[in-house]
Amino acid sequence: MSEILLETIYHVCGLILIYISIKTLMDKDHSSRIGTFIFWACLGTVVGFGKWLPPVISGALVILMCVMVMLKRVKAGNVAKTGESYTKKIADEIGYRIFIPAIAIGLVTICVAIFTKLGALVGLGIGTFLSAIITVLMTGDKTISYLTEGRRTIETVGPISILTMLLATLGTVFSTMGVGDIITEGATKVIPQGNILIGVIVYVVAMALFSMLMGNAFAAFSVITIGIGLPFVIKLGLNPNVIGILGLTSGFCGTLMTPMAANYNVVPVAILEMKDRYGVIKKQIPVAIIMLLFHIILMKIMG
Amino acid sequence: MIKLIGIIIVVLGFALKLDPIGTVIIAIVTTGLAAGQDIVGIMELLGKTFVANRYMCLFIIILPAVGLLERNGLSIVASNVIRKIKSSTPSKIITIYGLMRTFFAALNVNFGGVASFTKPIIYPMAAASLENRGIRLSSKDRDSLKGLSAAQENISWFFGQVLFVAGPGVILVKSSLDNAGFKVEPIEAVKAEIPVIFLTILVTAIYMYIVSNRIISKYNRESLLHNKAEADE
Numbered sequence: 001m002s003e004i005l006l007e008t009i010y011h012v013c014g015l016i017l018i019y020i021s022i023k024t025l026m027d028k029d030h031s032s033r034i035g036t037f038i039f040w041a042c043l044g045t046v047v048g049f050g051k052w053l054p055p056v057i058s059g060a061l062v063i064l065m066c067v068m069v070m071l072k073r074v075k076a077g078n079v080a081k082t083g084e085s086y087t088k089k090i091a092d093e094i095g096y097r098i099f100i101p102a103i104a105i106g107l108v109t110i111c112v113a114i115f116t117k118l119g120a121l122v123g124l125g126i127g128t129f130l131s132a133i134i135t136v137l138m139t140g141d142k143t144i145s146y147l148t149e150g151r152r153t154i155e156t157v158g159p160i161s162i163l164t165m166l167l168a169t170l171g172t173v174f175s176t177m178g179v180g181d182i183i184t185e186g187a188t189k190v191i192p193q194g195n196i197l198i199g200v201i202v203y204v205v206a207m208a209l210f211s212m213l214m215g216n217a218f219a220a221f222s223v224i225t226i227g228i229g230l231p232f233v234i235k236l237g238l239n240p241n242v243i244g245i246l247g248l249t250s251g252f253c254g255t256l257m258t259p260m261a262a263n264y265n266v267v268p269v270a271i272l273e274m275k276d277r278y279g280v281i282k283k284q285i286p287v288a289i290i291m292l293l294f295h296i297i298l299m300k301i302m303g
Numbered sequence: 304m305i306k307l308i309g310i311i312i313v314v315l316g317f318a319l320k321l322d323p324i325g326t327v328i329i330a331i332v333t334t335g336l337a338a339g340q341d342i343v344g345i346m347e348l349l350g351k352t353f354v355a356n357r358y359m360c361l362f363i364i365i366l367p368a369v370g371l372l373e374r375n376g377l378s379i380v381a382s383n384v385i386r387k388i389k390s391s392t393p394s395k396i397i398t399i400y401g402l403m404r405t406f407f408a409a410l411n412v413n414f415g416g417v418a419s420f421t422k423p424i425i426y427p428m429a430a431a432s433l434e435n436r437g438i439r440l441s442s443k444d445r446d447s448l449k450g451l452s453a454a455q456e457n458i459s460w461f462f463g464q465v466l467f468v469a470g471p472g473v474i475l476v477k478s479s480l481d482n483a484g485f486k487v488e489p490i491e492a493v494k495a496e497i498p499v500i501f502l503t504i505l506v507t508a509i510y511m512y513i514v515s516n517r518i519i520s521k522y523n524r525e526s527l528l529h530n531k532a533e534a535d536e
Binding site: 010094096135141154160164166167170249271272275291294295 | 453
């Protein structure tokens with residue numbers, strides 16, 4: 001049941017993307033009609049119906065999307081922005097009641113995740129549809145606005161929306177080739193073992209750096225903990241209860257500083273329509289570095 | 304060593320601010336080729352992981368609903384709430400949101416998110432708290448507030464979820480170290496993490512306070528100069 005519902009949500013997601021591609025194709029004034037059409041049509045097909053396609057076909061479609069992006073052929077279309085007068089008028093009429101559909105997205109997601117066996121992703125899908133239905137009923141807005149706004153907001157994010165999935169592939173490639181092992185092997189040869197302070201610093205910094213490289217502290221954790229955490233820190237008699245979890249959160253500090261963690265650090269820049277691609281990371285770096293220092297201190301005194 | 308070519312491509316590409324999609328796909332293909340894969344094998348792997356990780360782009364499904372909410376006044380109403388609270392500042396709003404996000408994350412509840420919360424509600428509130436003071440924000444300072452809101456979002460969610468005893472973080476630590484022969488007690492691990500969370504909240508709150516105050520005092524200085532110039536005339 002959960003599987004079928006989740007797949008249905010992917011279908012809907014795919015259809016929205018295909019709607020964008022068709023709208024683009026019909027837009028005679030579009031500055032890059034064909035390239036943009038190809039990008040959203042391929043993405044819609046892979047996201048909506050990738051389960052039915054042989055992996056090699058999905059892979060070919062992904063490469064085609066990337067080629068369109070690299071040739072700079074994917075551009076946002078001309079979607080009229082909602083007039084401020086309309087938004088102001090509705091805001092006056094509806095007032096705080098607009099928070100009901102806004103909160104509904106999160107609330108429904110949580111309720112579905114806790115009270116059913118369908119999972120949070122299905123909850124998220126149901127929550128967003130319910131939210132849209134409540135909004136339309138409450139404001140008397142046209143149903144098509146859902147798709148028009150969808151096209152505008154999704155096109156604002158643009159090709160960056162696929163970066164996370166590409167990075168997941170890169171992570172898989174790195175792991176299967178044993179990149180982590182090469183790095184830990186090098187580190188163990190160069191750095192002396194036996195000194196607790198040096199060990200702690202090496203482990204914390206290695207967790208942060210490898211998390212930056214993988215874009216994900218979870219992917220870095222077992223490689224670095226087994227390769228560096230054990231010989232440099234835990235085997236010197238420090239408490240594994242403390243070292244393990246603090247190692248993981250040292251990795252989080254790294255995740256806060258890397259564009260490889262695209263879903264946290266790069267996609268939000270596009271969603272928030274910021275100019276500087278690293279605008280979010282730059283705001284996180286001071287906190288991340290201070291917290292890394294605290295990790296070293298806490299590991300040394302609590303471990 | 305040839306295996307590390309992908310890392311070099313990625314690091315250079317991101318450092319030189321080249322197109323990230325192009326950088327990553329080239330890194331995938333070259334690393335695959337360097338490892339002796341053929342192009343069909345690489346495409347297969349790409350297709351398989353892309354489809355397996357589709358959940359990562361489910362924010363696409365949030366966007367139309369949030370766009371609809373914004374069209375129907377959500378951000379304006381959120382700003383209006385803040386206009387009634389004269390003493391509000393960006394750092395207070397962002398920190399309160401961060402505490403709420405951390406609290407829910409500790410219960411393993413993912414309540415929040417950039418698309419559904421930060422963009423339509425928290426950032427407009429933070430901006431409104433400055434407009435309250437008669438400040439007309441430059442686009443650079445707007446981006447700065449957006450960056451702070453997103454940073455708080457990430458920090459709270461990352462560190463908060465580690466407090467959940469049966470969360471994926473704690474489980475990963477336990478399974479990795481148990482396998483290596485070092486028993487980990489989940490409750491003890493979570494206890495060890497409490498000082499980290501406490502410090503994270505403190506450091507982030509102070510940081511938010513400093514950056515938000517810097518913006519406020521910058522505009523205060525400007526209006527002071529402006530008033531002085533007018534008085535001189």
